[in-house]
Amino acid sequence: MSDKKVVLAFSGGLDTTYCAFYLKDKGLDVHTVIVNTGGFSKEELKETEKRAMSYGVDSHKCLEETSNFYEKCLKYLIYGNVLKNNTYPLSVSAERAFQALAIAKYAKSVDAHYIAHGSTGAGNDQVRFDLIFQIICPDIEIITPIRDNKLSRQEEIDYLATKGVNISWEKAKYSINK
Template identity: 60%
Template sequence: MIYGNVLRNGTYPISVSSERIFQAIAIIEYAKEIGADYVAHGSTGAGNDQIRFDLTFNVLAPHIKILTPTRDMILTREYEINYLKQHGFEADFKKMEYSINKGLWGTSIGGKETLKSDQTLPEEAYPSQLTATGEETLTIDFEAGEIAGVNGVAYTDKVKAIQAIEAIASKYAVGRDMHIGDTIIGIKGRVGFEAAGPMVIINAHKMLEKHTLTKWQQYWKDQIGTWYGMFLHEAQYLEPVMRYCEAFLESTQQSVTGRVFITLKPYHYVLVGVDSPYDLMKSEFGEYGETQTAFTAEDAKGFTKILGNAIKIHHAVQQKNQQA
């Protein structure tokens, strides 16, 4: 997902959807291990998760039956809260008004505001609150596209590296947004999210790629990354073509090595720059808008004539026919 800079609709780092498939795989593998006849999940009948769990269970263990009480009984959040109250349970019912799914790659937040097109989540709905003031410099080291260090500290455990970045960035309440997209079942859906670490990581990684990959490497990576994210989001992780996408994305990362500098501020961050031995801007062939050493002025004139030749011919023919 870092290799592909995956953002659903250019916004959402598919925080929940990317985790559901692996949760489903772990559940069904354990169910097979203990010889279970049934598995269950608590998804409603109105979202994507029901598809992700059902599809994975059916593919990997079609002989195991699936129980879905929340979907079958059409249990709403309001009904569940009232049921608990009526039966004497004590809980933070105010907090229960929001559906919060927290994981390694971000947190999704759903509530009454996300059911409308003209409202946004209140500040208190976000689990991570602004606690930092001023500015802070964050550095992320990448080696072949993978996180290798945070603020100069080396990490071999990539999960711990992600958690370290999240711990630093979340204090500034960055990475918040509203995602609006088309669900697998064909209806529009809206959800809030906070993903401080993932958003900083993805954008830092993408910036490093801008410096270390060619134009066409970036272009085709964007296409494959978008498709990969779409298939993953829509419960197609087990589709064989996903292995081809992964192989392609991994092959693009050989030169994506270097350090990215980020400035964190309350509610936003700035990608300052990069330092990489593979930085294509640091070549001896020229500086954009200043000087060049790879070709002469006459070369530039000839290149411009050839580049514009097809357009020039088309324009001349159009002009001739308009005059006639």
């Protein structure tokens, strides 16, 4: 097992882009992974891979979980019209669990020593990721740069600018789930 290999849950957004550069700066071999549960087009997945590789990561992988997510979860949420406050579909929280499971299994399969995610510490995604990672791969250390360093979005943007990443982060003001 490489003591430098980190699997990074990577969406290609501000937080995970910051994580990719930060983890590389810490001397780790960064292997990004995105989990498709049905919300991405082939073009978006290719663009995310292209972006990750341009950031100098060691590898990028797309884990396809669309059918699994639908068959084991989403169809039941749809059939049951499961909504929070009769308005908000609970599919996002369920989706995070499937993403975390796929990432944890992948990290184990590549003998990663670390697993990282870009959750900020402000929401429930961090709990979902951390809990599932701790259960599925308790021997793999979890790294959470955004949460641990208590970074603002502006601090992330400024850091990335020093790395030559000059992407408009106007859209980064808010997180959007498809």
